[in-house]
Amino acid sequence: MSNRSPYARSRQKSCISCAEGKRRCNRQTPQCSRCLAQGLECTYLSAWSPQKRQNISRQLELSNFAEVWPESSPVSDEALSFWPLNDSSSDDTSFTTSWLNSMPSLLTIPSFPPAELYPETTVLDKWSTNQLLRNIKRYPQMFVSSRKTPFIHSRLYDAFLPDTIQDAFTALAAYGTKTSETEDLIFRILESKTTRLVAQDHHTSTMPQLLAAVHALMLFQIIQLFDGDIRQRSLAEQHMDTLRIWTFQLQVRAGELTPALTWQDWILAESARRTIIFAMLIEGVYLTLKTGSCPNVKAMSILPFTSETTLWDLSTSASWLAESDQLRSETVLYGDFTKGWQEGKVSRRLDGFQKLLLIPCLGERYREVLELDS
Incomplete structure (x- = not known):
């Protein structure tokens, strides 16, 4: 694995507008997607003379630009x-x-x-x-x-x-059969499954794993927000930040x-x-x-x-x-x-x-x- 810093990798590739704005650049040419959407001038270091590239690179380095998005805070x-x-x-x-x-x-x-x-x-x-x-x-x-x-x-x-997804499918299937006698039990099952789900950390998960977690939580949220009692809505609101x-x-x-x-x-x-x-x-x-x-x-x-x-x-x-x-x-x-x-x-x-x-x-x-x- 390369020992170069994220900045050292990004400064050779990102356009100047994204670098100065401390935004992610998809490095599309002749214009990156951000510059295209924002109507900005899109220029890459590779298009400039070696001396000018060196000066601009130094300015960006001094501004601590890094092409890395900060981790989301649970706050x-x-x-x-x-x-x-x-x-x-x-x-x-x-x-x-x-x-x-x-x-x-x-x-x-x-x-x-x-x-x-x-x-x-x-x-x-x-x-x-x-x-x-x-x-x-x-x-x-x-x-x-x-x-x-x-x-x-x-x-x-x-x-x-x-x-x-297996847990969500099982809980949702049970919810579809609830009666007045079983409603409390089924909502307790939903609470348990949701609590276990939101305790997961998906920073290192694959995209299919992360997508599945989002799907499960969205489906639970729909029931708890729109078809649950006051307790269910309160619990769902607590999990909105996670979603x-x-x-x-x-x-x-x-x-x-x-x-x-x-x-x-x-x-x-x-x-x-x-x-x-x-x-x-x-x-x-x-x-x-x-x-x-x-x-x-x-x-x-x-x-x-x-x-x-x-x-x-x-x-x-x-x-x-x-x-x-x-x-x-x-x-x-x-x-x-x-x-x-x-x-x-x-x-x-x-x-x-x-x-x-x-x-x-x-x-x-x-x-x-x-x-x-x-």
């Missing part, structure tokens, strides 16, 4: 600063824009990040809140009955079935993925992309019910997903190989998708997943188009 207030990104001056769009495996396809390259189109907080109307809540509450039993949700692909756990931290770690891991060459690689990547969106969406709905406003729409606008959702419904590797060459499989930013749909650039019929994404941004005024199936 509640600090965790809130990681996720969602509530500070409008934050440049952390590099986490998500570096995750795009191609340029956004719905719009021309924007000169500003889509987050600028959205306010710091959004007041969701009653219809939108009810639509989102009604569907989110279905996900635990949907997973039990079909091993899938809008953020868990039905084939994700074919080859790898971690203990966290934020794990989701933050998942963003970092996903940013390191290479373009998918196999169906299983694509399933893992797209499940991660959708999971991060839905983790924010679930918390946003809960905060809307509790405080009257949702602070997550702005942060969600810079998250990517695959715009061609037909690929999500394919059931075999052969069909994915055949269709991925014909269909647009590139990712697009959530905010760009919303803006593209409003401008008529998304002409195909919306499926349930796409409607769920548009509801928080567009609301009841588009009720006729966005109404979800019962």
Whole structure:
């Protein structure tokens, strides 16, 4: 293993804007994703003379720049600063824009990040809140009955079935059979499984292990936040910071993925992309019910997903190989998708997943188009 410091590695590769801003650079040329999204000048040291490179490198070294993200702190207030990104001056769009495996396809390259189109907080109307809540509450039993949700692909756990998912499946199946006589027992089981889950440390876990932990906690949270008593909601609130931290770690891991060459690689990547969106969406709905406003729409606008959702419904590797060459499989930013749909650039019929994404941004005024199936 190399003994060079993180800075010594990064100073040869990161662009100047990312280095000076102390932000992660994906080193894409001719412009990195962060500079592209922020409309910044993107220049690499390798493009300058040796003397100028040496001077700039020295300046960056003196500013203690290191291309390493700080570890998340379990302290509640600090965790809130990681996720969602509530500070409008934050440049952390590099986490998500570096995750795009191609340029956004719905719009021309924007000169500003889509987050600028959205306010710091959004007041969701009653219809939108009810639509989102009604569907989110279905996900635990949907997973039990079909091993899938809008953020868990039905084939994700074919080859790898971690203990966290086994425990979640067992607890959720029991929850689906609860009666007034067994409710207390089943909630105690949920508490026990959740306590064991949040005690895990996933800093050294593989991405599939981390993704499974996030899935299990999200499914537990849905029950405890939206279908539990006061005690269950209190316990779930205590675990929100853990979900934020794990989701933050998942963003970092996903940013390191290479373009998918196999169906299983694509399933893992797209499940991660959708999971991060839905983790924010679930918390946003809960905060809307509790405080009257949702602070997550702005942060969600810079998250990517695959715009061609037909690929999500394919059931075999052969069909994915055949269709991925014909269909647009590139990712697009959530905010760009919303803006593209409003401008008529998304002409195909919306499926349930796409409607769920548009509801928080567009609301009841588009009720006729966005109404979800019962």
